Amino acid sequence: MRVSMDIELKDVPGQMLLALQPLSECKANLITVVHHHQKRTPRKTVPVKLVLETRPESIETIKAKLEENGIRIVRVGEHRFRESINVVLIGHVVHTGIQDTIDEIDRTGFAEVVDLSLSMPGINMLSSALIKIDAVGKEDLHRALSILKEVSAKKDLLMVLPIDIQA
């Protein structure tokens, strides 16, 4: 998941290293660092904005390590779902339990179905569904698609994936 973090550094040499070390130790991927050296806080500290990618379970460790290093954390904002994909399902989508198909994704905790379009032209005809799945990260999206692939195979549904996704 992607996390934005506002921190404050003391205006002495070596502070940035102390701020970035915990991220590296927790294998977080640093996306941006904005160092507002001109904008001092009332506490005379330097505000820094970080955006990083990390596993949800690492956030508390990162926060603890930053605090250990004497870094003040002002705000942590999570952008939970940042990967999104449309998938088309064709077959007896409804008769084979569409709620159950959605639940399989939703119960993962790292991905969920956020939109659904459905077309049922006739009782004995194939129905078609377009579902939008949001996931915490790329890897999680692939895990969700693997689950959907298994469900589709079990229910004899044709799963049509976007061209830029490894099918």
Add this chain to the structure above:
Amino acid sequence: MKTVCCSILGFGAIGQGVAEVLLKKKEYLENIGLEVKVVAVVDSKGATINPEGVDLANCLARKRTDGTVALENLSGVEVIQSVAHDLVIETTPTNIRTGGAGLQNMFAAFQTGKDVITSNKGPLTLKYRELMEAAKVAGSHFRFEATVGGSMPIINLSNEVLAGNKVKSVKGILNGTCNYILTRMLEERASYNDILAESMQLGIAETDPTYDVEGIDTACKLVILANAIFGLDATYSDVEVTGITKVTPEALEMAYERGHVIKLIGEVSRERIHVAPRLVPINHPLAVGGTLNVASVETELAGEITVTGKGAGPIETASAILSDLIAIYGN
């Protein structure tokens, strides 16, 4: 002037296309120092042979009026073994189960030291390694650009024009019939079966469209690309194949409303060979309509290079055969 004596084995649509192109390009070929002399034409009923060069215009006329060019009861293999020539242009029909007459013709050609240019996928899908080995042992040239994507240069583009670039993957639409069906289903909001019937009436789909719509034809082309570009030893069983028979007009419409079309996409890399209907953004280079084919070659240095063109058609396919011929004998 270099004289190339050749036979045309298989005188259906493609073989006749080759004859037409050779007639049309006679002067051009002479200007680049090539005289292409067709010494034998063979169809399923027999052969017409003339060591001084058969009259191609006459062959085309007789094929139209009599349904055959046969004047002598000889098969392709017999012509290869008994008539002196340099090159076999192999355009017999594709048979992916046994390789058909094409497979026997190709082996016979290599056994007698002849070069081969073909549009026939069957033998290459079944026995790629053996054929390459036979060509190598014989010291023969073996080219088959016309087997994948008709006139579109995919194999020669990857192996020659882009030489030095590592090709990471090739993906695209390699079957015009499927592309036509999916395009029309979306345009007309019509069912797969209705558009398939229309395609058969127009002659775009075969009487037995299974090879096309089940993705088998695309899979065979991917096998050829896997072997020719990636140096794999792949066969049809290595391909994951899903066809278009289940695609509904409603699915196409829903995808379109979200900015996508559904296309039968074949994809080959060192890691996997895969054919399935995929969602393609409307503005994506692979989102071509009608019977067009398209292929995107992803390379290490040059990035993605996309070619679009007619994947079938006698003259277009003959164009690929002509380019192979010039590649072997030109200069």
